Amino acid sequence: MAKHSLFYKIYNAGPILLLYYLCISEVDTNLEKVFEIFTLNFQIILIYFWVLKRPEIMANGHIFLAGLINDVVMGYPLGISSLSYLIIIFVGTYVRNKSVNTTIASDWFTFLMAMIFSNLLFFSLLNNFSDLEFSYSKIGYNMFFTLFMFPIFWLLFNIYQMSLIGSRDA
């Protein structure tokens, strides 16, 4: 697809638009109504995949702003989601710098690392600097299902990348 065509630009902006939409709209990936313990943090899957595969379409500034919006909508202290997303970017960029070829398995493992660091920071800040209480079992379920769903979204995003954006430039 021609790089300057309108469709290419729209497809390129797709992931960042999806991130903004997930942060600002009522749409959530908290499917407790379907299955009581099923919650997942879709935003961090989205950020990690695109930072790892196509960092040029996931600008840091946009992710930071999306985090601030998420904090306002969810009622968390401002900046906490941004910090958590920035940790994901940091781990993603580090892995990209260190590795030549990645597979779904290696991405899955490094995603686990990124998620642990990000959630550790998020919940320690929330625990120490806000009055909000949270259930550790819910955090556990959330992390488990986010990790569990990662390969599925990895495949979907890969299909999106291959068919609509094209592979990464050399």
Next chain:
Amino acid sequence: MSVSRDDFSIAFRSALLQRGGAQKFSVLSLIFLALIIFFLDVYGAKFTKPVRGFLNDVVYRITFLASAPTRFFPQASKDLTSYFNVKTENERLKAEIEKYKSLELNVEFLSDENKNLQKILETEYFNKNLSNIVLAKVLVDKNSPFLKSIIINKGTRTGILKGMPVTHNNYLVGRIVETNYLSSRVLLLNDLNSRIPVTLDQGAQAILSGSGKNNPILEYLPEDYKIIDEINVFASGKDGIFSPGTPIGMTNLDGEVELFVDPNQLSFVTVNLSVQNAGKL
């Protein structure tokens, strides 16, 4: 060994400081910025409260607009179904009218009796002064695994203050935990941070605690108290905020309280401003 350490430090520094192309900001600078914003918000510098309030009002309005498609399609399908079921609906409503006509006399008698009993208990009649009740629309109802709350379209401009009780059809729904000029956040009864003094049918006192799941639980019940099915739970009003006798829900066999109002299905709620007027906050 030294080569691998160099590799590590180069990759580490690059991940933190890399800019260029689409990346106009380095991760490190944004982390610093996020930390500054976070601590300013947490420690509440003088100018952050109005800025946060303004931000909240703007973002909540945008969220409401952005969520319009997600509300439109379920509503449209509901409307279409009800259109096709209009005949059945009509027959059902006729039968209901007949039933309510027969209940009308009973209601009059019971409301008189209720008023008399409330006089004896020295509690205020909940709807005594309707000017103290504000009707608000639910702007945002985003389901979070960690925080159960809704955003309503009324704020300090209407006289809403932190801590005010929020009801739906006279059933308690939650309380105000954050106020902005044009909007407020309501903490729902099933949130993990919600604690409300309640009284049970038989007069036992307890604290209704949100569990983070759909149904809150009862804590600090009298010793040896056994919870049985279908006991009504009311706000006791001991905190001076919630009107005594406001119905909340009913116990079930698991010892949880099934709320009379489904917190996931709220479109409009009412806020009781009388607490503010009585100078209790």
